[in-house]
Amino acid sequence: MKKLLALLLAAMMVIGLAPLALAEDTVLTVVTWDVAANPYLQLTKEAFEASHPGVVIEYIDVSSQDYDAQKPTTMLAGGDTADVFDIKQLPDLQNWIAQDFVVSLDDYIAASGLDVSRYLGMDKCYVDAEGRAFGLPYRSDFWVLYYNKDLFDAAGVAYPASDMTWDEYAELARKMTSGTEGVDKVYGTHYHTWLSDVANWPVADGVYTLIDGNYEPLRYFYNLAQGLEDDGACMTYSDLKASGLHYRAAFEAGNVAMIPMGYWMVAQLITDIKAGTSNLTNFGIVPVPHLEGLPSGSSFGAPTGCAINKNSANKDLAYEFIAWRCGEEGAKVFASAGARPAYVSEAVADALSSVDGFPSDPASKAALLPVVVGLEWPVVANVNEFKTIVNEEHTAIMSRDITVDEGIANMSERVAEVPGK
Amino acid sequence: MLIAYSFLAPNFLGFLLITFVPVIFSFVIAFLNWNGGAVNKITFAGWDNFAAIFKNFSFTKSDLGITLRNTTVYTLFTVPLTIVMALFLAMVLNRAARGAKFFRAVFFFPYVASIVAICMCWSYMMMKTGPINQLLALVGIHVGKSWTQTKDLAMWAIVFVGVWRNAGYYMVMYLAGLQSVPGELYEAATVDGANGWQKFWKITLPMLTPTTFFVSIMMVITCFKIYDVVAIMTDGGPGRATKMLVTYIYDLSFFQIKYGLGSAVAMVLLIIVLLVTMVQFRAEKKWVNYM
Numbered sequence: 001m002k003k004l005l006a007l008l009l010a011a012m013m014v015i016g017l018a019p020l021a022l023a024e025d026t027v028l029t030v031v032t033w034d035v036a037a038n039p040y041l042q043l044t045k046e047a048f049e050a051s052h053p054g055v056v057i058e059y060i061d062v063s064s065q066d067y068d069a070q071k072p073t074t075m076l077a078g079g080d081t082a083d084v085f086d087i088k089q090l091p092d093l094q095n096w097i098a099q100d101f102v103v104s105l106d107d108y109i110a111a112s113g114l115d116v117s118r119y120l121g122m123d124k125c126y127v128d129a130e131g132r133a134f135g136l137p138y139r140s141d142f143w144v145l146y147y148n149k150d151l152f153d154a155a156g157v158a159y160p161a162s163d164m165t166w167d168e169y170a171e172l173a174r175k176m177t178s179g180t181e182g183v184d185k186v187y188g189t190h191y192h193t194w195l196s197d198v199a200n201w202p203v204a205d206g207v208y209t210l211i212d213g214n215y216e217p218l219r220y221f222y223n224l225a226q227g228l229e230d231d232g233a234c235m236t237y238s239d240l241k242a243s244g245l246h247y248r249a250a251f252e253a254g255n256v257a258m259i260p261m262g263y264w265m266v267a268q269l270i271t272d273i274k275a276g277t278s279n280l281t282n283f284g285i286v287p288v289p290h291l292e293g294l295p296s297g298s299s300f301g302a303p304t305g306c307a308i309n310k311n312s313a314n315k316d317l318a319y320e321f322i323a324w325r326c327g328e329e330g331a332k333v334f335a336s337a338g339a340r341p342a343y344v345s346e347a348v349a350d351a352l353s354s355v356d357g358f359p360s361d362p363a364s365k366a367a368l369l370p371v372v373v374g375l376e377w378p379v380v381a382n383v384n385e386f387k388t389i390v391n392e393e394h395t396a397i398m399s400r401d402i403t404v405d406e407g408i409a410n411m412s413e414r415v416a417e418v419p420g421k
Numbered sequence: 422m423l424i425a426y427s428f429l430a431p432n433f434l435g436f437l438l439i440t441f442v443p444v445i446f447s448f449v450i451a452f453l454n455w456n457g458g459a460v461n462k463i464t465f466a467g468w469d470n471f472a473a474i475f476k477n478f479s480f481t482k483s484d485l486g487i488t489l490r491n492t493t494v495y496t497l498f499t500v501p502l503t504i505v506m507a508l509f510l511a512m513v514l515n516r517a518a519r520g521a522k523f524f525r526a527v528f529f530f531p532y533v534a535s536i537v538a539i540c541m542c543w544s545y546m547m548m549k550t551g552p553i554n555q556l557l558a559l560v561g562i563h564v565g566k567s568w569t570q571t572k573d574l575a576m577w578a579i580v581f582v583g584v585w586r587n588a589g590y591y592m593v594m595y596l597a598g599l600q601s602v603p604g605e606l607y608e609a610a611t612v613d614g615a616n617g618w619q620k621f622w623k624i625t626l627p628m629l630t631p632t633t634f635f636v637s638i639m640m641v642i643t644c645f646k647i648y649d650v651v652a653i654m655t656d657g658g659p660g661r662a663t664k665m666l667v668t669y670i671y672d673l674s675f676f677q678i679k680y681g682l683g684s685a686v687a688m689v690l691l692i693i694v695l696l697v698t699m700v701q702f703r704a705e706k707k708w709v710n711y712m
Contacts, residue, residue: 069675070675070676073675095678098456236549237570238549238566238567238570238571239548239549239567241567241569241570242544242545242547242548242549242569242570243544243545243548244541381456382677384676384677384678387676388672388676388677392657392658392660392661392664395656395659395660396572396658396659396660396661398659399570399572399659401571401572401659401660401662402660417476417477
């Protein structure tokens with residue numbers, strides 16, 4: 001009996017160990033943000049795992065606020081061994097390079113034969129001062145103008161044109177504004193509280209940058225936004241800031257006719273419309289309005305990419321993953337979820353516009369092809385010093401504590417004192 | 422002896438590793454150029470970091486001047502208001518009246534509630550069309566602005582939440598202080614014909630001075646360290662209207678990645694808190710009564 005029991009116990013131990021012995025899957029951890037809100041993350045994970053048996057992708061999900069608040073940098077500084085770190089803010093990568101947290105990809109790229117020209121220059125955002133690549137872009141968002149087709153239909157107003165100046169846009173926003181607050185109010189447009197949504201537009205010419213030290217070009221856009229606020233054509237900055245209303249929630253409430261926003265919102269809108277959680281059901285996109293004299297399709301944006309942690313135990317596999325993710329295969333998966341990949345090719349463009357839920361009108365398809373994409377912020381080591389100053393004055397201007405003139409004078413005066421400026 | 426040390430060790434080691442060593446380290450960094458680069462790129466900066474933060478010093482223009490002014494204003498209003506409020510609550514709730522225990526818990530609650538949640542709630546309540554402005558409108562005061570988004574009101578919003586949050590905690594200290602006032606003093610005063618006010622001014626307040634001393638020191642230190650409420654409610658804005666010393670340190674160290682400059686400001690903060698506390702201890706003999 002005792003023997004039988006011992007045998008049984010031994011058998012149980014062996015059976016118990018079996019799953020461990022079989023579980024030889026290599027786990028690749030990827031630090032990223034808002035996994036649930038970005039469906040392409042789940043899709044890329046599934047597609048990569050399907051084409052690479054034995055590899056499991058595991059996301060470490062950080063909230064986007066925490067991501068902006070230096071959480072990944074803190075993880076890297078603490079010696080975290082996660083393999084891949086997604087890059088949300090470009091200056092972060094420069095810090096990571098400076099602190100020797102990430103791996104140079106030059107040798108990997110050369111060995112794998114990845115065609116970086118397909119990134120249309122966006123890969124240059126991931127190099128250090130000597131031109132060595134430390135990251136690759138998988139997404140490249142630029143800003144477009146979203147509009148609610150149902151509101152335009154109801155008002156009997158033609159949809160926003162593909163080629164609009166900012167003045168024409170403001171006129172359209174006023175035309176689309178109607179109703180009473182709390183009853184049937186329709187806002188002609190919506191500005192999120194970010195500097196990039198209100199006043200970043202001068203960079204769309206691809207020449208002007210917010211570190212030039214001259215902030216005069218911003219004046220037109222502050223006056224435009226404040227004029228629209230005063231006319232009730234958009235919610236006020238102060239209310240939005242105090243309530244913390246998310247831009248997507250504002251547009252999905254269904255009473256906002258237009259909103260300039262990054263291309264990333266397409267995927268989120270499609271998901272929410274399919275899930276039935278949005279009052280908005282029918283949207284379209286056109287290129288963002290442009291200044292007089294610039295071509296239609298002038299926009300700005302920033303790529304989203306990823307880098308490999310120096311502490312990763314699986315660097316080769318990590319590169320295999322990011323090269324796949326940032327290459328054509330990954331790009332098609334991204335496009336299928338409505339997100340715009342950084343990798344540009346015919347196949348990818350077709351995949352983008354054939355996504356279920358993507359607006360079917362030709363203008364929305366045409367909006368996928370910007371002609372100029374300026375960088376939101378240039379990639380320089382002390383860019384955050386400029387950001388702090390410009391953002392502080394931005395909050396003071398938009399909450400109407402100081403006039404636009406004072407704010408712009410303050411920006412120029414304070415930036416002039418930045419060392420190395 | 423060894424046994425005594427071994428009991429002290431866990432707390433002492435914790436203090437050493439996560440408080441004392443970082444403080445010393447921060448003191449060293451304040452004299453280094455360290456902009457987030459690899460450790461071998463660090464260079465000695467001497468007094469450069471201090472020169473940089475004191476450059477063009479002005480209470481209306483330079484970051485250090487503005488944050489110093491904001492932090493001082495916040496402290497000067499929050500400390501006395503909190504003390505008055507805490508003492509008032511303690512006096513009212515010290516009686517064995519019905520419901521006293523319940524209300525003690527109620528007023529202590531803000532201190533244990535999540536700071537993020539209470540700041541979000543107050544932000545909403547202080548919105549342009551929020552309940553606070555509606556109540557004020559009933560008595561004829563029309564604000565018409567969100568408190569946290571107006572430079573003249575944002576500081577008061579922060580002070581208000583500071584007082585509201587801390588009063589309950591210091592009320593508990595005052596309640597303990599009140600328990601230790603001997604009943605005979607009041608009896609004797611009653612026999613001498615003193616009224617309620619006279620008892621408060623001549624007995625209660627002087628007997629509570631050790632508590633007040635302790636509370637004021639704790640409060641001043643807490644106020645100079647203010648960060649959380651500001652980060653959630655105003656993010657230092659609008660403009661720089663509520664940018665505090667610690668907000669500035671955070672911005673320099675963790676957004677601009679200038680550890681040297683951030684640590685230099687931290688040293689300034691340390692010296693201010695040290696000086697203020699020393700002055701308070703000096704003044705102790707003059708006004709604090711010990712039995």
